[in-house]
Amino acid sequence: MSPPTRSRLRAHPASLPPSAPSDGTRRRILETALQLFANRGYHDTSIRDLAKVLELQPSALYAHFSSKEHVLAELVRIGHEAHHDALQAALKSAGPEPAEQVRALVRAHTRTHALHPQLAVVVNEELYALTPELAAPAVLLRDKSAALLAEVIERGVAQRSFSPPHPRVAAAAISAMGVRLPYWYEPGSALDVDTLADLHAELALRMLGGSAAS
Amino acid sequence: MSPPTRSRLRAHPASLPPSAPSDGTRRRILETALQLFANRGYHDTSIRDLAKVLELQPSALYAHFSSKEHVLAELVRIGHEAHHDALQAALKSAGPEPAEQVRALVRAHTRTHALHPQLAVVVNEELYALTPELAAPAVLLRDKSAALLAEVIERGVAQRSFSPPHPRVAAAAISAMGVRLPYWYEPGSALDVDTLADLHAELALRMLGGSAAS
DNA sequence: GTCTATAGCGCGATAGAC
DNA sequence: GTCTATCGCGCTATAGAC
Numbered sequence: 341m342s343p344p345t346r347s348r349l350r351a352h353p354a355s356l357p358p359s360a361p362s363d364g365t366r367r368r369i370l371e372t373a374l375q376l377f378a379n380r381g382y383h384d385t386s387i388r389d390l391a392k393v394l395e396l397q398p399s400a401l402y403a404h405f406s407s408k409e410h411v412l413a414e415l416v417r418i419g420h421e422a423h424h425d426a427l428q429a430a431l432k433s434a435g436p437e438p439a440e441q442v443r444a445l446v447r448a449h450t451r452t453h454a455l456h457p458q459l460a461v462v463v464n465e466e467l468y469a470l471t472p473e474l475a476a477p478a479v480l481l482r483d484k485s486a487a488l489l490a491e492v493i494e495r496g497v498a499q500r501s502f503s504p505p506h507p508r509v510a511a512a513a514i515s516a517m518g519v520r521l522p523y524w525y526e527p528g529s530a531l532d533v534d535t536l537a538d539l540h541a542e543l544a545l546r547m548l549g550g551s552a553a554s
Numbered sequence: 555m556s557p558p559t560r561s562r563l564r565a566h567p568a569s570l571p572p573s574a575p576s577d578g579t580r581r582r583i584l585e586t587a588l589q590l591f592a593n594r595g596y597h598d599t600s601i602r603d604l605a606k607v608l609e610l611q612p613s614a615l616y617a618h619f620s621s622k623e624h625v626l627a628e629l630v631r632i633g634h635e636a637h638h639d640a641l642q643a644a645l646k647s648a649g650p651e652p653a654e655q656v657r658a659l660v661r662a663h664t665r666t667h668a669l670h671p672q673l674a675v676v677v678n679e680e681l682y683a684l685t686p687e688l689a690a691p692a693v694l695l696r697d698k699s700a701a702l703l704a705e706v707i708e709r710g711v712a713q714r715s716f717s718p719p720h721p722r723v724a725a726a727a728i729s730a731m732g733v734r735l736p737y738w739y740e741p742g743s744a745l746d747v748d749t750l751a752d753l754h755a756e757l758a759l760r761m762l763g764g765s766a767a768s
Numbered sequence: 769g770t771c772t773a774t775a776g777c778g779c780g781a782t783a784g785a786c
Numbered sequence: 787g788t789c790t791a792t793c794g795c796g797c798t799a800t801a802g803a804c
Contacts, residue, residue: 383597513731520730
């Protein structure tokens with residue numbers, strides 16, 4: 341760990357989604373690693389830093405994870421699965437119209453990033469610290485999640501509900517709103533998560549144009 | 555440098571803006587560091603890695619920079635200044651209407667991120683690897699750049715040209731489009747930079763609503 | 769599953785010759 | 787301004803006792 345640095349995130353403390361392991365020490369390690377990786381980065385956080393916060397000896401961590409990289413890989417896996425599951429659930433409960441489906445997807449995307457900002461940051465900034473083998477499952481989930489939005493947009497365009505100037509660029513812009521959230525949004529602020537999710541959905545529909553924008 | 559990893563960026567090779575130093579070795583160091591920091595991250599790139607690519611001995615770098623951190627600081631400075639200068643020039647040449655000014659700002663924001671993707675990534679992901687003292691000038695420029703967009707939006711809202719659901723959230727969404735560009739945009743693709751800049755401007759105006767959206 | 773101790777290596781940076 | 791050589795330290799990970 342290098343010397344006096346500002347922390348990357350506004351949010352505190354690190355929150356894992358419910359799907360994470362409930363087992364005691366393994367979960368504590370993941371939560372602590374999440375906090376440190378999010379604030380300082382994976383490569384700037386040492387096994388010794390992690391052990392110190394956990395009040396364990398460095399060697400004790402190896403009873404729970406076979407390497408520092410496997411701790412990161414588990415966080416990346418949890419993050420991608422939680423995100424993908426949230427998108428799928430949102431889509432499933434959304435009804436058939438593209439506008440309603442976009443609204444549901446964007447709300448879920450935004451909620452995930454706002455409620456688990458550390459996980460979002462680690463997933464997005466540290467994925468490339470993993471060997472391709474360990475990163476592969478996450479990359480696959482990433483592509484599937486992107487496809488969920490892309491397909492809804494395509495269908496909306498096909499049936500003239502949407503008229504974006506460029507569907508792929510619009511999809512990237514919609515995704516970007518959520519991905520950048522952890523860097524400026526303050527979870528305890530006047531703007532609550534549900535309102536924010538609605539605002540993002542509204543902005544997404546405006547970008548997509550057509551009759552759906554309110 | 556850790557073992558087999560995918561690179562963070564699609565773009566190749568690293569491009570510095572014209573404002574960067576033209577001097578020989580110093581510039582070569584900056585260009586090479588930019589490429590390595592963008593692809594592997596600052597903390598995962600060693601002085602030895604840098605020297606190897608440059609075909610120099612590690613100690614030779616210290617004739618040009620007093621530390622590895624100062625190399626990063628210089629890149630961060632160059633990146634922030636080029637970005638801020640581009641926004642200011644765009645605004646200056648834009649005429650008085652808020653819609654025209656937003657279009658100019660977004661076009662400049664997008665062009666900067668598309669034309670210098672490595673610099674954008676390093677500036678955004680590695681700023682927090684700097685001590686607060688070295689990061690301070692960049693943070694100041696960042697705030698000034700954000701204010702340029704925020705003020706134009708505010709004026710547009712005040713004179714009823716814009717009707718965003720929430721000006722601050724819309725500003726963040728507009729900025730996010732550009733910031734995320736380096737992670738998906740392929741500079742040599744069918745979609746050229748100017749078209750992309752126009753598309754982003756169009757999306758921004760749609761989000762801001764009002765009479766200005768085309 | 770935690771401890772003490774340490775192996776083995778790579779790191780950033782410096783000394784001093786040329 | 788580049789070289790050779792190296793200091794001193796922190797790193798990931800392992801060995802082996804309890």
